[in-house]
Amino acid sequence: MNASLQILVEKLKNNSLSFRILDEKTTMISSRDVEKVFAGDPREIWKTLILTDEKEFFAAFLCGRDRLDIKKTQNALGVASLRMAKAKELKEKLKIQPGEVCPLTVNLAVACDSSISSFEKINFGSGDVSFGIEMKVNDILKFLKPKVIDIRED
Numbered sequence: 001m002n003a004s005l006q007i008l009v010e011k012l013k014n015n016s017l018s019f020r021i022l023d024e025k026t027t028m029i030s031s032r033d034v035e036k037v038f039a040g041d042p043r044e045i046w047k048t049l050i051l052t053d054e055k056e057f058f059a060a061f062l063c064g065r066d067r068l069d070i071k072k073t074q075n076a077l078g079v080a081s082l083r084m085a086k087a088k089e090l091k092e093k094l095k096i097q098p099g100e101v102c103p104l105t106v107n108l109a110v111a112c113d114s115s116i117s118s119f120e121k122i123n124f125g126s127g128d129v130s131f132g133i134e135m136k137v138n139d140i141l142k143f144l145k146p147k148v149i150d151i152r153e154d
Contacts, residue, residue, distance in 0.1 A: 005128040008105055017139040022123055022132035032064070046116075046124040048103040050085040050094065057085060057094060061103045061124070061144075062113035066152040076111045076149040102127035104143060112146035 001009075001021075012019050045064040050057055051073065058077050060068050074082050090096050094106070103110055105127050116122065116137055123134040141148070 001131060002128045004100075004102070004105055005126050005131060008102065008127060008133075012104075012143070015143065017143060018136055019139070020134040021126070022134055023130065040123075044119060044122045046122045048101045048106065048110075048125060050090060050101060050106070050108070051082045052085045052089065053079040053082055057089075057108050058082070059101075059103055059106050059108045059110040060113075060151055061110055061116075061146060062152050063115060066113065066115075069151055069153045072149070073111050073151045076147050076151055077109060096127070097129075099125065099129040100127050101125055102133070103140075103146075104133075110144055110146035111151050112141075112144065112148045113152050114148050114150045115152065116141070116148065 005021075009019075009021070042065060043063055046061060047064045049060045049062075049068055051060055052058070058073075058079075060073055062068060070082050074080065085094075087098050090098060090101070096106075102125050119137050121134055121136050122140070123132045126133045
């Protein structure tokens, strides 16, 4: 478990939030990688995408099987244009690698897809490519305080 995940675990415990660390004993970079080893409903696997408007970075949190609608996300975040951040930008500006993105640790404005309300619990990247986190949706929303809006493609 890397230092970032250890710090997150302490924060979650200190906030009395319920969570479960998922140790799949394999490297997981994308939500598709997680699907290969996850025994539950694949719709419960969520991803965090990092976006930029060339000035700031933002996070989009949605089901791993869904595609992000950039226009809806731009409107949700109140910016004129957005694009996916490049791996080089993640490393240089945010000090993270692809696969190490955790919505709870990125310290960015987060747009969360409204379909989250259809689930009791979901799992997502922990910031360590060898572990995932499973949490109750209410606890995620309490911790993140994201903008909850429809950001997935129809």
